[in-house]
Amino acid sequence: MAEALIIYTSLTGNTEACAEIVSAQLEEHGIDVTMEDVMLSEPEDFLDYDIVLVGSYTYGVDGVLPDEMEEFHEELAELDLSGKVYGVFGSGDDFYPVFCSAVDDFEEQFEKAGAVKGGTGVKVNLYPEEEDEELLKKLADDIVAKYEN
Template sequence: MAEALIIYTSLTGNTEACCDIVQEQLESHNIDVTMYDVMDADPEDFLDYDIVLVGSYTYGVDGVLPDEMEDFHEEMQELDLSGKVYGAFGSGDDFYPVFCTAVDDFEAAFEAAGATKGGTGVKVNLYPEDEDEENLRTLADNIVKTFEGM
C-alpha cells in the first residue's frame, strides 16, 4: 500500500480543512495517509513516504510564508525527493494583492528537490467551498494517477 505524508500549518483552520479533504480522497484510493503539523515534522520525514504534500496558508499583504514554514521550506529544497510524487495546496485571502503564493513556493521547493508533480496546486480563498473541495479531490486523484503511472 502506498503511503502519503501531508505536512501543514493552519492559523484559522482553513488549511487544516483542506488537509482533511485531501486525506479523505487519498484514503478513498487505499493510500495510507499520515498528517503532521509542521511544528511536529522535519523535511526528512518525506523520505519515508511515496506521496508528499504540503498545505500552507499565505500570510499578509506581501504574500509571505508563515514563520513556522520558513525553515522547513528552505531545508526541504536540500533533499533528494526523486521518485516521490508531490502536491501543494493552501489557503489565503484574495483581499490581499498577493494570493496564496505559499502554494507556488512549495511547488518550486518540491521541484528543486527532484519530486514529480502529481497535479496542479490548489489555492483556496479562506475556507474551502464546494468548488475548492472538488479541486482538492481532483489534486488527490491526479497524484494517485501519477504515482500509479511511475
C-alpha cells in the same frame, strides 16, 4: 500499499480543512495517509513516504510564508525526493494583492528536490467551499494517477 504524508500549518483552520479533504480522498484510493503539523515535522520525514504533500496558508499583504514554515521551506530544497510524487495546496485571502503564493513557493522547492508533480496546486480563498473541495479531491486523484504510472 502506498503511503502519503501531508505536512501542513493552519492558523484559522482553513488549511487544516483542506488537508482533511485531500487526506480523505487519498484514503478513498487505498492510500495510507499521515497528517502532521509542521511544528512536529522535519522535511526529512518525506523520505519515508511515496506521496508527499504540503499545505500552507499565505500570510499578509506581501504574501509571505508563515514563520513556522520558513525553515521547513528552506530545508525542503536540499533533499533528494526523486521518485516521490508531490502536491501542494493552501489557503489565503484574495483581499490581498498576493494570493496564496505559498503554493507556488512550495512547488518550486519540490521541483528543486527532484520530486514529480502529481497535480495542479490548489489555492483556496479562506475556507474551502464546494468548488474548492472538488479541486482538492482532483489534486488527490491526479496524484494517485501519477503515482500509479
